[in-house]
Amino acid sequence: MDRESMSFDVVIVGAGVAGLSAACRLMQYAAEQQRELSVCVLEKGAEVGAHILSGAAFDPSALNRLFPDWHQRGAPLHVAASQDEILYLRDSRRALRFPEALVPPSMLNRGSYLISAADLCRWLAEQAEALGVDIFPGFPAQQLMFGEQGQVTGVITGDMGLDRAGNEKAGFEPGIELHGRYTLFAEGSRGHLGKQLIERFDLAAGRDPQHYAIGLKELWQVPEENHQPGLVIHSAGWPLGRNTQGGSFLYHGAERQVMVGLIVDLAYDNPWLSPFDEFQRLKHHPTLAQHLAGGERLAFGARSITKGGLNSLPEMVFPGGLLIGCDAGTLDFSRIKGLHSAMGSAMDAAETVAEALTAGDAGGQRLTAFNERFRAGETYAELARQRNFGPAMHRFGMLGGGAWSWLDQKLGGRLPRLRDPQPDHQRLRPASDMPKIDYPHPDGVLSFDKPSSVYLSNTNHEENQPCHLRLENERVPIEVNLPRYAEPAQRYCPVSVYEIEEHSDGPVFRINFQNCIHCKTCDIKDPSQNIRWVPPEGGGGPGYPNM
Template sequence: MTEAIEREAMEYDVVIVGAGPAGLSAAIRLKQLDADLSVVVLEKGSEVGAHILSGAVLDPVGLDALIPDWKERGAPLDVPVASDSFYVLGEEGRVRVPNLAMPPLMSNHGNYVVSMGNVCRWMAEQAEALGVEIFPGMSCSALVWDGDRVKGVVAGEFGLNPDGTPGLGYEPGMELHGKYVMLGEGVRGSLSKQVIARHDLDADSEAQKYGLGMKELWEIDPEKHRPGKVVHTMGWPLGKNAGGGSFIYHLDNNQVYVGFVVHLNYRNPYVNPYLSFQQFKHHPMVAELLEGGKRVAYGARAISEGGWQSLPRTAFPGGVLLGCAAGMVNVPRIKGNHNAMLSGKAAAEAAHQAIAEGRSGDVLEAYDAEVRKGPIGKDLKRVRNVKPLWSNYGLTASLTVGGASMWMNNLVGWSPFTSKHRKSDAEATEPAEKHKPIDYPKPDGKLSFDRLTNVAFSFTNHEESQPSHLKLKDPEVPVAVDLKVYAGPSSRYCPAGVYEFVGEGEDAKFVINFQNCVHCKTCDIKDPAQNIVWTVPQGGDGPNYPNM
């Protein structure tokens, strides 16, 4: 449908998809290097930061490299980490892991508790002051190809009917062409998926692994608030059902981020990551902190966790993959924003050099080399064994053997082995007959909440007359496979209640409530049959995260 429509085209030197830390870093660096370059950033959120969801404790190394005087420029890094603690939880108790036992790279000294949404809003101001054009509310729905080269993107298509045909007031959008196109869509981006598949960019890497991160913003009793306090936990309530852990970050204004990450390689289809998160808040340590407070916001997003082993080639004819579009999260540190910024800076430098030499549309090999051999590759490589050991052998092996590997990297600069990832997260899901249902406590409405109530606090909104952006390759598969073989895990792994099965037996029907979607993309990752495809809705739709 969209490929047959004739559109007006605009020409730029560089087109950037996504106003996250990676895309904005690329835009800023390009204009720092050459003020005459034409650079455009396209953002699907209603505003810059609306779709940004991250922990976040920010390592400022990326910002230091990009904008050394960020403090003087008023960057919203106002809460330095004051204390750092790690716990392994039981149902009632906890055991603290001594800080001295943790490899130095795990220390958060010198880092900041931030809202990455607000950091991106500030970065957008810096970019616009340099002359970067930023267009929010502009979903990039398709790539423009010139042979095997990515020539540009289609952005700003509005007014399609539910069946995909143009409706009244239809706007076809525009083609934005660039000498280079940079994809900073974040985890499991729809355009990035197409490029990776077409150019087989992951042929030499292992299957990407993912986690589902869920987060709430709370206002708590001022007497309990400790600005800069950072807490991470592992263990309860996940146990042997899944890997993962939590974070609790105290920012300013009596606010606290409470987050929970579930690794998506779990086998039992009855696992409900969202209810595990809600259960976690009833641990005595967490409940005591939150009692008397109020939840302000909620959100969820997938996290790329494959690290070094899963890193695809990051350059292709006409463009590059930035940040989480390629997977640059340091899993044990729960940090990827610094690498996203460094990737944007490196991509800008490679593109600037190519354009200065009169090149366009080729493969920026210099960028891929910098990603692998520079600080990003070094950061990922030294922690490469933690996630696969956790996935394959459990938490204890990850803490002991993975920890020893990190210590060796710290002390002598190398580790003698590289553990491998196995199945994709979708393939890891086992038939329901091999497992028993899990009895989760019912949310109490005070510390824990049902999904639909919490989704309201993501302030998500989708125009209901548009086509669903959640596509099924085969409409028969959800009932025939997802429900009958796997007991309908889509109704549990989605943290927004998008998917449900109505009726029983032969009358069962699969319902997609796409209006609830918070764009986490878990369905695209975890669906056992890989039958659900996440695509972008029309621009501006989706969550509207405040201070997240």
């Protein structure tokens, strides 16, 4: 197929905080060296920020490094975290508040800001464009390109205008080849190209398997009398069972808005569990319900979280480019923070690439200088200090793991290294061995159903296009997953993409891809590893306002 092509010094895949920070730092470096540099950023969402979802209690340390004058530039950091409450929800009514002295230091949020990550990305995009970066929203990177020596030479964007069968419709436009001397992959958690690169270049050799959680979030507007700007509440315990790790957050941000969410570790073992329904009943706990009383739900979304930490961090360097941010897994899960560390890894990558190009590197090499720079920096040091947090939680449970982590942090991360060798998808036990969970019906006041939640995510996909949720074997859902696990895709998907329909000739597995909010949970948790997520036609997916 004949395709148009464009060439750049650096191609960046993903306009999240990592991709945009890398783009800004590249152009800053070029200006410092008084040389020209061409940089482009591809974004699969219809606009920058459309697919961005995070808590977010934001540590500004990396932003201080990137734009020390961010206050004057109008960065959207308006509400500082001023009060922490750490709770253990004993049951549906009772809660225990932990004294600050017993809370792992990483869980405290002094110095952080309660922000919209989507708004931060939109602001970073403005800074990048002012520096000369080309940003292309609505253009998902669909395929990798390789050179004669096996190095990455760029990406190909997705074809536009294919019908369900993959045939060309009127107005068909083939994808564009974007050639880069170096390519940085900043797709976020479980990036589909990052996943291919890790496998092709064996970047995870010797590491623990990567681990994930699903984060569900709602944005509420509450009455003035309920609003406490700067209040941060984190909880563990109810409604999650003993063998399910996770916890909630509730942040009081600007303009009477409250951000509330639940993070569910995808290492859970009960196939009857539904993260969405756990979130809905969580909001009925009195400690959270009082903050939402009289409010209005404005938005809903969900996203996977790459949480394996240092023990699961792959080699980030490969011939022709680097993995950065959550595409690699730089999030510090002990702090439930990844924006600052994604930005830190991105700036380290940008400086390494810029130095190589300035020195006359023709591109396509393995940028090993990155490893030394990254390991000497604060992002790596932070991950090293918290390397045992996730494994401790999986091995000892919430209370035991929390105690281990508290001691490890007090000792500066010097306790023995814990391993976490079992992938999340292997943790599910047969449905017949596990108790069914009877979830209450939503009341339409604090708890809601999936269709109304999909509506609030502003999700849209052109229906007459190829399904972007690919089955490796179409028989597996009915013949394997249904009898053994009661087909858990019906429950781990937060927006009813997957359904089992009963027909006269037997059950049928249906994929409602139009509902997909790109959380990637199916790609991670499917026990048969039979579902592969790829980007849909450009611009499809959620349209988050300020999540």
